[in-house]
Amino acid sequence: MRPAKDFFRPLAVGAPEPIREVPFPPSRMIHFFPAANEKMRSKVPAIAPTVDILLANLEDGVPADQKEAARAGLVEVAQTVDFGQTQFWTRVNSLDSPWALDDITAAVLECGEALDVIMIPKVEGPEDIHYVDRLLAQLEAKSGRTRPLLVHAILETARGVANVEEICAASPRMQGLSLGPADLAANRRMKTTRVGGGHPGYLVREDPPVGDDGETVIDATRATHQQDLWHYTIARMVDACVTHGILPFYGPFGDIKDTVACEDQFRNAYLLGCVGAWSLHPVQIDVAKKVFSPDPADVAHAQRVIEAMGDGTGALMLDGKMEDDASVKQCHVVVELAKRLSERDPELAATYGF
Ligand SMILES: CC(=O)SCCNC(=O)CCNC(=O)[C@H](O)C(C)(C)COP(=O)(O)OP(=O)(O)OC[C@H]1O[C@@H](n2cnc3c(N)ncnc32)[C@H](O)[C@@H]1OP(=O)(O)O
Numbered sequence: 001m002r003p004a005k006d007f008f009r010p011l012a013v014g015a016p017e018p019i020r021e022v023p024f025p026p027s028r029m030i031h032f033f034p035a036a037n038e039k040m041r042s043k044v045p046a047i048a049p050t051v052d053i054l055l056a057n058l059e060d061g062v063p064a065d066q067k068e069a070a071r072a073g074l075v076e077v078a079q080t081v082d083f084g085q086t087q088f089w090t091r092v093n094s095l096d097s098p099w100a101l102d103d104i105t106a107a108v109l110e111c112g113e114a115l116d117v118i119m120i121p122k123v124e125g126p127e128d129i130h131y132v133d134r135l136l137a138q139l140e141a142k143s144g145r146t147r148p149l150l151v152h153a154i155l156e157t158a159r160g161v162a163n164v165e166e167i168c169a170a171s172p173r174m175q176g177l178s179l180g181p182a183d184l185a186a187n188r189r190m191k192t193t194r195v196g197g198g199h200p201g202y203l204v205r206e207d208p209p210v211g212d213d214g215e216t217v218i219d220a221t222r223a224t225h226q227q228d229l230w231h232y233t234i235a236r237m238v239d240a241c242v243t244h245g246i247l248p249f250y251g252p253f254g255d256i257k258d259t260v261a262c263e264d265q266f267r268n269a270y271l272l273g274c275v276g277a278w279s280l281h282p283v284q285i286d287v288a289k290k291v292f293s294p295d296p297a298d299v300a301h302a303q304r305v306i307e308a309m310g311d312g313t314g315a316l317m318l319d320g321k322m323e324d325d326a327s328v329k330q331c332h333v334v335v336e337l338a339k340r341l342s343e344r345d346p347e348l349a350a351t352y353g354f
């Protein structure tokens with residue numbers, strides 16, 4: 001294990017200094033485009049200003065015979081598109097694939113400073129991050145990059161979930177985690193066949209009523225309530241990320257047409273502490289923007305509580321509810337997020353009255 005005094009030292013001579021605080025610009029959606037697809041690439045300049053993060057995908061979703069084309073597509077986009085304030089990321093192939101080394105090499109040596117974050121899929125433990133950390137430092141030194149690339153890991157194996165704390169703590173490059181519900185379901189041998197979201201079979205049922213004879217009526221009509229398959233993993237991911245000062249994201253929602261359920265899944269993640277989610281299709285961009293921007297009514301309420309609480313200590317009644325030091329802290333989280341997002345989005349700022 002690296003001693004604490006060496007944690008923030010560059011891992012190669014000439015590599016940039018690691019950062020000490022993870023930047024938190026607007027990060028409501030990571031919009032995926034398949035980097036091998038010329039038509040989708042041609043849409044990138046128009047989509048870039050409408051999203052917080054744009055990601056060139058090289059991994060799953062890209063056919064095996066298009067991996068080289070996807071890598072070339074990443075480089076082309078990095079070298080030609082003006083991203084403005086939008087972050088530009090890539091998801092490389094998994095570390096056990098024949099493509100990962102060339103993906104990472106091209107991302108550092110050919111994308112220049114345009115690239116902000118490299119997403120590493122199927123991370124199982126800190127050893128995966130250590131490997132990437134050293135390799136990136138060597139390539140950064142070679143390329144002359146002036147700021148370190150950050151690393152985002154996908155949590156999509158049971159071992160990755162078991163090691164989530166160590167993964168978060170493995171390097172100062174760690175920017176955040178995303179939940180990978182599709183691979184995670186397969187790896188855990190869950191019996192689902194979907195990309196994220198719930199399942200009608202995962203439910204709780206109301207207790208049976210009791211008949212006149214005092215016996216329970218098992219076959220009576222009883223309400224059922226679908227449960228959230230992802231609650232445990234998201235909550236665990238959020239705690240690990242917050243502990244280590246990095247950012248948690250929900251991942252993909254594969255039922256593109258069901259924007260209602262997508263919004264629900266995203267909102268559950270937002271309420272549990274995630275900062276954003278993936279958008280796989282243009283219709284999911286606005287869903288993420290809506291969900292991960294605080295509701296104007298919540299912001300107005302939070303501002304009232306902050307104002308009423310004065311120096312932020314003590315307890316008082318507002319609208320029949322007790323407010324105190326802890327509730328006002330929650331209100332600051334909401335208002336600070338709204339202000340941060342508003343700095344980039346005057347339309348949103350107007351909805352908050354800033
Ligand atoms: C489990 C995981 O790993 S998830 C991550 C891996 N998967 C992905 O990244 C998938 C990304 N998304 C996609 O590839 C596509 O959205 C698909 C294949 C799912 C659907 O694509 P289509 O069948 O073309 O969808 P649809 O016809 O509704 O598209 C409407 C328009 O939006 C465009 N579009 C669709 N998805 C995207 C996207 N992600 N980015 C930009 N434009 C897009 C289409 O090109 C089409 O444009 P057009 O109107 O000019 O023809």
Ligand SMILES: CC(=O)C(=O)O
Pocket residue numbers: 060121154156179180181182183184195251252
């Ligand atoms: C996000 C991802 O890669 C998955 O769900 O498998």
Ligand SMILES: [Mg+2]
Pocket residue numbers: 060121156180182183
């Ligand atoms: Mg996956």
